[in-house]
Structure formats: structure tokens, C-alpha cells
């Protein structure tokens with residue numbers, strides 16, 4: 001179990017998280033949803049031990065997470081993350097193959113040959129040609145780099161994965177394929193997933209449980225099939241864009257040309 005317990009978090013004298021308690025069990029897929037600036041990425045950074053909470057406990061399998069050295073390395077072997085900013089998350093001077101291989105070098109005992117085979121398999125998983133292993137990051141699109149970051153995070157088969165808007169830069173077909181792959185991985189390996197997103201539909205499709213955050217407070221926690229009850233969470237649900245075009249005054253005055261208007 002990856003668990004944040006009664007977390008308060010401050011930047012300077014500004015408190016951005018208030019008494020947050022959130023846990024992800026092995027094999028469980030939990031979505032954290034909320035609007036912009038509500039505290040989702042802060043929770044992602046805390047869950048990945050990239051920052052330490054101002055107050056409260058952070059535990060992995062019941063034990064407090066170590067702050068440095070071997071304890072932190074053990075944590076990194078178990079918990080990996082993917083953020084939205086693909087280009088910012090990779091070394092621009094390293095090849096794609098080296099980037100994906102990196103956690104295997106530091107956190108596993110794979111031989112060089114086994115690492116190369118794993119890189120190839122991971123590229124296939126994220127729908128990139130094996131030849132991309134030799135490319136540099138600037139030769140890939142933002143969405144392709146996003147997939148490289150996902151491959152890197154999955155390389156050591158972590159026990160938990162934290163995705164912060166990790167599929168947001170991808171087209172819908174790829175999003176569906178990769179979320180299906182993530183779900184399969186969780187079922188197959190028992191990986192726990194904390195999936196942070198603005199996209200409620202994606203969250204409901206992928207996750208067992210949905211947690212809503214507003215102004216640094218967790219305000220709702222429901223199973224995927226159930227409706228939210230808190231007004232802020234319901235507002236997220238209702239804020240889905242309608243399929244019809246938005247009607248403006250200009251729509252009314254600028255009538256689209258009818259067949260009869262057209263001079264042939």
C-alpha cells in the first residue's frame with residue numbers, strides 16, 4: 001500500500017494541501033481528479049518522494065519512506081512516475097534507448113543484453129518503432145516523448161505507478177490503447193496506479209476508484225460506477241463540453257449560406 005496520511009503541505013506560508021489521506025493498494029487503480037491548481041501535481045510529487053510533506057506520514061507497505069541513500073533507492077525501485085512534460089523530463093543529449101534503459105541500469109541487475117531486449121519490448125508496448133532507440137529526444141514529437149517516459153517508468157516493473165496527466169498529450173486512440181495497457185499491467189503484475197487527470201471519462205474508464213480534490217482538500221471518494229456527491233466534484237462531472245457548437249450572437253446574424261444563396 002502506498003499511503004499519504006493526514007498530509008498538510010505548505011509552500012512558504014501558503015498551505016496548499018489540507019489533511020490529505022490517500023492510499024493505493026497493490027493492483028488498485030485510483031484516479032485523482034480536479035480542476036487546475038487544486039493540488040493534484042503536489043500530491044504526485046509527494047507520492048513519488050520528490051518532495052516531503054510539511055506534516056503527516058508517507059508510507060510504503062506500512063513503513064515510513066526513507067529520505068535518502070539505500071532506503072530511497074528501495075522506494076524508487078517500487079514507485080515510479082510519469083509527468084505531462086515529456087521534453088522536460090528527459091536528458092536531451094541521451095538517446096531514447098539510453099533514456100528508457102536508465103532505471104534498469106541503476107535499479108535492476110539486468111545484463112546489458114537483457115536491458116536492450118527490454119528497451120525493445122517497451123518501445124513496442126508504447127507503439128514506437130524499435131529504430132527509435134537510436135534517436136535523440138528532439139527528433140520525437142511531444143506525444144512520442146510522453147510515451148518514452150511511460151516506457152521508462154514501466155522498465156523496472158514498479159509496484160506502483162503515479163501518472164500525472166501522463167496521457168494528456170496523446171491522441172484519443174493512443175490514450176485508449178495505453179490506458180488499456182496500463183489496466184492490463186495492473187491486473188497482470190499487481191501494479192497499483194495513481195492516475196491524475198482532468199479527464200473524468202478516462203478516469204472512469206480506467207480506474208476502480210475516483211477521488212476528487214478541491215482547494216487542496218479531498219472532497220469525494222467513489223467507486224468508478226458511482227456518481228460524485230460533493231458539489232465541487234459534481235461540477236467537474238457537469239462541465240463536459242456539449243457536442244453542439246456554442247451559439248453566439250454572431251451565429252444568429254451571420255447565417256451560413258444556403259443552397260439557394262450560392263451562385264453557380
Ligand SMILES: Nc1ncnc2c1ncn2[C@@H]1O[C@H](COP(=O)(O)OP(=O)(O)OP(=O)(O)O)[C@@H](O)[C@H]1O
Pocket residue numbers: 011016034035036037038039040041042043
Ligand atoms: N513549487 C511551488 N511553489 C509555490 N507554490 C506552488 C508550487 N507548486 C505548486 N504550488 C501551488 O500549489 C497549488 C497547487 O498546485 P498543483 O500544481 O499541485 O495543482 P494542480 O491541481 O496539479 O494544477 P494543474 O492541473 O493546473 O497542473 C497552486 O496554487 C500552486 O500555485
